[in-house]
Amino acid sequence: MAEFTMPSLGADMDEGTLVEWLVAPGDPVRRGDPVAVVETAKSTIEVECFESGAMGRRLVEPGTTVPVGTPLALIEPAAEPREEPGEAGRPREEPRVPSASRRAAPAPAAGAGAGPAPAPAAGPAPPRAPAASGAPEHGAAEAGPLVRHLAERSGVDLGSVHGTGPAGRVTRADIERASAGAAPRSPRVRATPLARRLAAELGVGLSEVTGSGRDAAVRARDVSGAAARRSAAHPPQRPATAAARASRPPGEEAPGMRQAIARLMTRANRDIPHYYLSTTVDMTAATDWLHDHNRRAPLPERLLPAALLLRAAAVAAREVPELNGFWADDRFTPGEGVHLGVAVSLRGGGLVAPVLHRADTLDPHALMAALKDLVTRARTGRLRGSEVSGATITVTNLGDQGVETVFGVIHPPQVALVGFGRVVDRPWAVGGLLGVRPVVTVTLSADHRATDGAVGARYLSAVDRLLQKPEKL
Amino acid sequence: MNRADALNLVKESITQVVPDADLAALGPEDTFRDALEMDSLDFLSYLEILGERTGVRIDDADAPQLTTLSGSADFLAARVT
Amino acid sequence: MSTGTRARGTTYREAMREALREALRSDERVFLMGEDVGRYGGCFGVSLGLLEEFGPDRVRDTPLSESAFVGAGIGAALAGMRPVVEIMTVNFSLLALDQILNNAATLLHMSGGQLPVPLVIRMTTGAGRQLAAQHSHSLESFYAHIPGIRVLAPATLEDARHVLAPALADPDPVVIFEHGSLYNAAGELDPAAGPVELDRAAVRRPGTDVSLITYGGSLPKALAAADELAADGVDAEVVDLRSLRPLDGATIAASVARTHRAVVVDEAWRTGSLAAEVSARIAEESFYELDAPVERVCSAEVPIPYARQLEEAALPQTADIVAAAHRAVD
Numbered sequence: 001m002a003e004f005t006m007p008s009l010g011a012d013m014d015e016g017t018l019v020e021w022l023v024a025p026g027d028p029v030r031r032g033d034p035v036a037v038v039e040t041a042k043s044t045i046e047v048e049c050f051e052s053g054a055m056g057r058r059l060v061e062p063g064t065t066v067p068v069g070t071p072l073a074l075i076e077p078a079a080e081p082r083e084e085p086g087e088a089g090r091p092r093e094e095p096r097v098p099s100a101s102r103r104a105a106p107a108p109a110a111g112a113g114a115g116p117a118p119a120p121a122a123g124p125a126p127p128r129a130p131a132a133s134g135a136p137e138h139g140a141a142e143a144g145p146l147v148r149h150l151a152e153r154s155g156v157d158l159g160s161v162h163g164t165g166p167a168g169r170v171t172r173a174d175i176e177r178a179s180a181g182a183a184p185r186s187p188r189v190r191a192t193p194l195a196r197r198l199a200a201e202l203g204v205g206l207s208e209v210t211g212s213g214r215d216a217a218v219r220a221r222d223v224s225g226a227a228a229r230r231s232a233a234h235p236p237q238r239p240a241t242a243a244a245r246a247s248r249p250p251g252e253e254a255p256g257m258r259q260a261i262a263r264l265m266t267r268a269n270r271d272i273p274h275y276y277l278s279t280t281v282d283m284t285a286a287t288d289w290l291h292d293h294n295r296r297a298p299l300p301e302r303l304l305p306a307a308l309l310l311r312a313a314a315v316a317a318r319e320v321p322e323l324n325g326f327w328a329d330d331r332f333t334p335g336e337g338v339h340l341g342v343a344v345s346l347r348g349g350g351l352v353a354p355v356l357h358r359a360d361t362l363d364p365h366a367l368m369a370a371l372k373d374l375v376t377r378a379r380t381g382r383l384r385g386s387e388v389s390g391a392t393i394t395v396t397n398l399g400d401q402g403v404e405t406v407f408g409v410i411h412p413p414q415v416a417l418v419g420f421g422r423v424v425d426r427p428w429a430v431g432g433l434l435g436v437r438p439v440v441t442v443t444l445s446a447d448h449r450a451t452d453g454a455v456g457a458r459y460l461s462a463v464d465r466l467l468q469k470p471e472k473l
Numbered sequence: 474m475n476r477a478d479a480l481n482l483v484k485e486s487i488t489q490v491v492p493d494a495d496l497a498a499l500g501p502e503d504t505f506r507d508a509l510e511m512d513s514l515d516f517l518s519y520l521e522i523l524g525e526r527t528g529v530r531i532d533d534a535d536a537p538q539l540t541t542l543s544g545s546a547d548f549l550a551a552r553v554t
Numbered sequence: 555m556s557t558g559t560r561a562r563g564t565t566y567r568e569a570m571r572e573a574l575r576e577a578l579r580s581d582e583r584v585f586l587m588g589e590d591v592g593r594y595g596g597c598f599g600v601s602l603g604l605l606e607e608f609g610p611d612r613v614r615d616t617p618l619s620e621s622a623f624v625g626a627g628i629g630a631a632l633a634g635m636r637p638v639v640e641i642m643t644v645n646f647s648l649l650a651l652d653q654i655l656n657n658a659a660t661l662l663h664m665s666g667g668q669l670p671v672p673l674v675i676r677m678t679t680g681a682g683r684q685l686a687a688q689h690s691h692s693l694e695s696f697y698a699h700i701p702g703i704r705v706l707a708p709a710t711l712e713d714a715r716h717v718l719a720p721a722l723a724d725p726d727p728v729v730i731f732e733h734g735s736l737y738n739a740a741g742e743l744d745p746a747a748g749p750v751e752l753d754r755a756a757v758r759r760p761g762t763d764v765s766l767i768t769y770g771g772s773l774p775k776a777l778a779a780a781d782e783l784a785a786d787g788v789d790a791e792v793v794d795l796r797s798l799r800p801l802d803g804a805t806i807a808a809s810v811a812r813t814h815r816a817v818v819v820d821e822a823w824r825t826g827s828l829a830a831e832v833s834a835r836i837a838e839e840s841f842y843e844l845d846a847p848v849e850r851v852c853s854a855e856v857p858i859p860y861a862r863q864l865e866e867a868a869l870p871q872t873a874d875i876v877a878a879a880h881r882a883v884d
Contacts, residue, residue, distance in 0.1 A: 194814050194845040213846065214881070220814060220845045294533050299524045302533075304513050347491065347510065361811065361843070375514050400512035472762065 002051040003071040009388050016040045017065040027055045041256030043352050044381035051075045154179035191218035202227040227369035228301050257350040268409045273448040276407050279460045283423050283438040289470035307368040311473045313418045314338045314359035316462035317393050322455045323416040324392045332450040335392030343396035344378045354378050355391045405441045415447035479549035486522040490515050501543035527553045567737040569715035570600045578608050587614040588640030597642045624650035628658050631673040636722050641677040644693045658727040659702030670725040680733040680771045687857035692822040697729050698798040704728040705799040709773040712747035720749045733771030755802035761791035764879045765809040768819035769795035776819050779875035807839045814845035815882040824852035849878040
């Protein structure tokens with residue numbers, strides 16, 4: 001039995017308020033499923049659980065604020081046969097014939113779910129027996145590999161099968177009986193590993209994607225396409241259930257959020273010796289490429305300059321790993337992968353920095369789709385726990401606010417923050433002549449404990465170089 | 474599409490993107506993109522919704538006209554049959 | 555051309571010879587030995603003229619006994635010399651495999667670090683010249699299997715010219731494979747090229763759609779395939795492994811991370827080949843980058859035939875590489 005606890009959703013979080021349960025007791029949960037909504041000082045977040053099993057007893061009522069680490073509920077193992085004496089549910093008079101012969105004979109349907117069991121021998125067996133036990137009964141944990149395989153192939157949910165073997169074990173015959181009534185499960189979707197990974201990252205259901213690869217295998221481009229279409233089909237509108245959510249009306253900054261930002265930024269300014277670098281990047285190639293792409297692309301597939309800027313920032317972070325990671329315990333630990341924090345300003349004030357995981361592996365199209373999705377959910381309070389922590393470097397883009405240069409404050413324990421201003425037309429010397437070019441000011445705030453200016457300079461030159469070849473991004 | 478329908482559609486689309494937008498306070502020639510603090514992602518969402526609901530093709534070059542209520546309504550009234 | 559260092563025309567053979575000449579000149583511990591390397595100028599003409607220039611002490615003809623002269627080379631290396639031993643073809647090197655595996659590769663380990671073997675062994679490999687089944691095989695993977703030696707496969711003029719010096723400087727035995735079809739490859743030697751980084755593969759052509767990963771004699775075929783693919787709108791990246799042991803897994807993984815598709819081209823037989831090793835590494839290290847199954851283009855699993863059409867049919871050809879790339883991309 002595992003505890004589901006109030007998670008730490010950021011280095012600066014020490015308590016959170018349980019807003020809502022998303023699953024009821026007894027519901028099956030799988031690792032990674034959102035199970036509760038938690039409000040922190042900074043935002044309202046859907047929290048995933050880290051165990052698979054069934055939702056057990058709830059320990060905390062919605063509306064309660066508890067410290068990080070407090071158990072909120074119990075998660076029960078998915079399928080453990082209960083060994084208590086008595087086992088009210090199991091018809092013990094069931095003859096223990098070998099499963100093979102049971103398969104051959106028209107089964108006396110002793111299993112749960114197979115209908116009222118005509119008792120073969122003595123006393124009347126309780127029909128629908130498991131209900132009497134008062135607790136869900138599972139035999140899956142004791143099922144062997146063959147049985148699991150058969151169950152999967154025939155679309156039977158092991159957890160719902162009543163085991164008739166020794167000690168309640170689910171046997172082959174049980175599966176065959178159960179499968180007679182079960183609809184065949186849709187076969188595992190053929191998808192490439194990259195497509196599978198992207199689908200998980202972008203939250204796209206693989207079965208909804210039409211594969212364009214060999215034998216209709218789903219490939220990465222199919223997933224990015226589906227993600228782009230989905231964000232087009234679901235404009236940023238609060239889902240109906242969201243109205244009931246205990247988040248505050250938009251237009252009002254969460255009172256706690258200001259304090260949280262204040263604490264974090266104070267700590268950053270106190271502990272981090274920042275150094276600042278700035279460079280101006282010629283965006284002619286990038287904007288030409290964008291115009292060309294956008295001219296041909298339907299609206300949902302159009303790209304904003306932010307897609308290229310974020311992509312360049314992520315790839316440059318991979319090239320200069322000294323800036324991608326964390327400063328803790330007086331030393332630098334490089335991040336595993338580039339997880340790009342993206343500063344998103346909220347309507348009515350305040351700021352969150354959700355994370356684009358493995359941003360360096362997303363092409364501009366996938367990045368754009370992921371960004372749209374993330375920003376929409378950040379602004380409607382539907383971020384997931386895994387999306388609000390773990391950034392290895394953060395980007396802030398104040399171009400939309402008309403600002404040309406932003407010197408940001410690093411988000412501890414990260415060691416760098418990249419700032420993009422607005423793309424503006426400026427006189428620009430090219431080949432000894434003056435021309436008008438779109439340019440953007442890129443800045444870097446970096447932690448001088450972790451790196452020196454030369455490293456930062458390498459980073460900014462990498463960003464510049466990458467933006468000159470937008471077609472390679 | 475007549476202009477009144479077009480204007481309604483524009484307002485609905487804006488509300489989809491900015492749920493708490495106070496459209497009553499918005500003049501027909503005000504640049505709502507600035508007034509409602511829409512960033513480029515919001516604005517792109519707005520264009521996508523317009524495009525989706527009307528089937529009209531919207532190019533980047535049309536965007537400047539679509540930053541005000543009246544500009545957007547005129548655009549739709551002229552393009553949507 | 556404005557600079558004083560004009561690139562000049564040369565061949566792979568001449569580049570190798572120039573590297574030997576430089577080594578013989580710059581270090582008196584260096585000497586060359588092997589079958590017919592002296593009077594005859596080398597079976598493939600690599601050492602032509604070196605006997606006349608450096609004399610019989612430093613360019614030595616040996617009897618036809620691979621085990622004996624490779625063993626002698628190991629002894630000379632132990633005694634402080636820097637021998638370069640030429641073996642006519644990889645097929646014959648099997649006679650010396652005992653010396654290479656049981657002595658050269660193990661002595662440093664078994665002596666607790668006291669006995670390094672700074673030996674360079676050069677040998678010809680590969681098919682394509684109608685030399686039939688005893689002179690045409692690609693057994694690089696036999697050597698790449700052995701810890702304790704380095705295995706290199708220079709495939710360009712620059713690598714041919716600049717691989718020997720770092721190989722001689724390496725304290726461990728180094729086996730250099732020269733693909734027979736490359737000796738006549740001609741071109742301009744890039745004057746800016748420096749010593750080969752022995753641990754590093756090289757991206758010979760950047761691309762975004764598919765990685766063609768190859769080495770040695772298959773590199774020109776892969777580059778030709780990349781040109782054909784470009785005409786079909788497929789932007790292929792060509793990775794030249796260059797070092798077969800150690801394999802540069804980082805470069806392979808970085809390439810697959812860019813293209814998400816890999817075609818491994820290897821003139822050896824598919825089963826148990828370097829192509830198998832590279833494919834396994836991609837599965838281990840780049841699984842979540844893959845957007846298509848890894849494709850392999852290898853030789854047919856037969857002794858290399860003598861008849862020209864049969865030999866051509868047995869070997870990986872440009873068209874096979876193009877087809878494999880399309881399978882991965884389309």
